[in-house]
Amino acid sequence: MSSDSKRGEPVTEHYDRLAPHFVQHWAYSPEFVQWMTSRLAHWLDLAPARRLLDVGCGPGLYAQRLAAHTSEPITCADPSPEMLAQLAADPRLHPLRASAEELAAGEVGVWDAILLKESLHHVAGSKRRAVLHGLACRLAPGGRIVLVMMPTELDRPMPTSARQRLRQAKFTPDSAAKLLAEAGLTVTTGEENFEVTMPTTRYAAMIQDRYMTLLHQVEEAELERAIAELGQQEQLSFQDRYAFITASN
Numbered sequence: 001m002s003s004d005s006k007r008g009e010p011v012t013e014h015y016d017r018l019a020p021h022f023v024q025h026w027a028y029s030p031e032f033v034q035w036m037t038s039r040l041a042h043w044l045d046l047a048p049a050r051r052l053l054d055v056g057c058g059p060g061l062y063a064q065r066l067a068a069h070t071s072e073p074i075t076c077a078d079p080s081p082e083m084l085a086q087l088a089a090d091p092r093l094h095p096l097r098a099s100a101e102e103l104a105a106g107e108v109g110v111w112d113a114i115l116l117k118e119s120l121h122h123v124a125g126s127k128r129r130a131v132l133h134g135l136a137c138r139l140a141p142g143g144r145i146v147l148v149m150m151p152t153e154l155d156r157p158m159p160t161s162a163r164q165r166l167r168q169a170k171f172t173p174d175s176a177a178k179l180l181a182e183a184g185l186t187v188t189t190g191e192e193n194f195e196v197t198m199p200t201t202r203y204a205a206m207i208q209d210r211y212m213t214l215l216h217q218v219e220e221a222e223l224e225r226a227i228a229e230l231g232q233q234e235q236l237s238f239q240d241r242y243a244f245i246t247a248s249n
Contacts, residue, residue, distance in 0.1 A: 026211070027061060028196045028240070037065040039192050040115065043146045043244050046070050050112040051140070053077060055100050056119025059086030060093055067092040075111070077103055101127055104134025112140050117148040121171055122213070128171065129179050136183040139249050145180065147245040149173050150214075151191065155239040157203070159218045159226040166214060173243035185247035193241040200236045 027033050040062055046052065046069035054063045057076035064087075067074050073092050078084050079099040087095050100116065100123050103109070114135055123131050135145060152167050177187045204227045210216060215223070230236060 026058075028198050032194055032196060032240070033061065033065070035194050037062055039242075039244070040117070040146070040148070041066060041069045043148075043190075043246050044113045044115060045144060046113060048072075051075075051110070053103070053109070053111040053114045053138070055103060055114060055116045055135070056122070057087075058083045060088060060090075062115075062117065063093055064088050064090060075109070099123075100131050100135070103138070104131040106138075109138055110140050111138055112143045114139065114143070114145045115148075116145070118150065120147055120176065121149070121169075125171060128176075129182065132176075132179050133183045136180075136185055136247070136249065141249065144246055144248040145185065147173075147176050147180075147243075147247075149176060149243045149245070151241050151243050153241075155241060156196070157207075157226065157230060157236070157238065159207075159215070159222050161222060162212075162214045162218055165217070173245055177245050177247075180245065180247035183247070185249055188246045188248075190244050191241060192244060193239045195237060196240045197235055197237045200230050200233055203236050204230055 044050075044052065044066070046066060048071040050070050051072045052063075052066060052070060053075045054060075054066075055077050057063050057078050058080075060076050063074045063076050067090065073094050075094050075096055076084070076087055077096040077098045079097065081097060084095045084097055087093055098106075100119065120128065120131070132145070139145065149172075150166065152169065152172055154163060154166065173189060177189050181187045207215065207223065207227055210218070210223075218226075
């Protein structure tokens with residue numbers, strides 16, 4: 001598939017296409033995956049006997065590792081069948097083909113922790129309040145929802161139009177925290193960061209593949225300029241920053 005044909009593709013098709021090499025794009029290094037797993041376990045307050053729902057789990061990159069923190073099976077939910085097909089054959093992971101909207105509207109399932117790692121922005125703005133309120137109703141007493149989102153400013157190299165689109169986004173960590181508070185939950189926010197070092201050619205290939213939905217609308221010429229601006233150095237380093245929002249009942 002050419003980069004032009006990838007531009008503007010529907011979100012579901014985007015993730016179906018990326019499924020076979022999603023982990024390659026997002027697992028910058030074993031050290032990064034270990035770090036992110038530890039931060040997720042911390043914010044989720046995972047412990048034995050805590051039931052976790054991973055909404056938008058993708059191929060289970062983190063669910064498989066978070067399973068070491070709880071004795072209960074993890075429910076791995078994603079609307080993409082291609083993503084779920086990448087899940088490890090692990091009895092600790094229970095795949096469920098479902099969107100955030102479907103989970104929030106459902107009447108089955110109660111969890112001690114619900115994780116939405118970089119997935120809630122795929123829910124239409126008009127539905128986000130209902131989704132978060134619905135998920136709040138799926139929490140067991142003493143449970144918590146954890147959202148992981150990109151901040152409005154990124155340190156990683158990115159085409160200018162994509163960076164501007166993120167700055168102008170109406171759905172931000174602050175607005176997500178407000179929606180969770182409106183659901184009657186107690187909200188805590190914070191930011192975590194990790195210094196990523198990776199081969200420049202690998203990151204250029206990720207940009208070319210429009211590995212982030214933020215790159216969907218970037219014109220081909222601008223995408224090529226952004227890749228050229230990475231330069232000829234062998235290694236690329238940047239701070240990868242994430243906003244964490246925790247909401248407890």
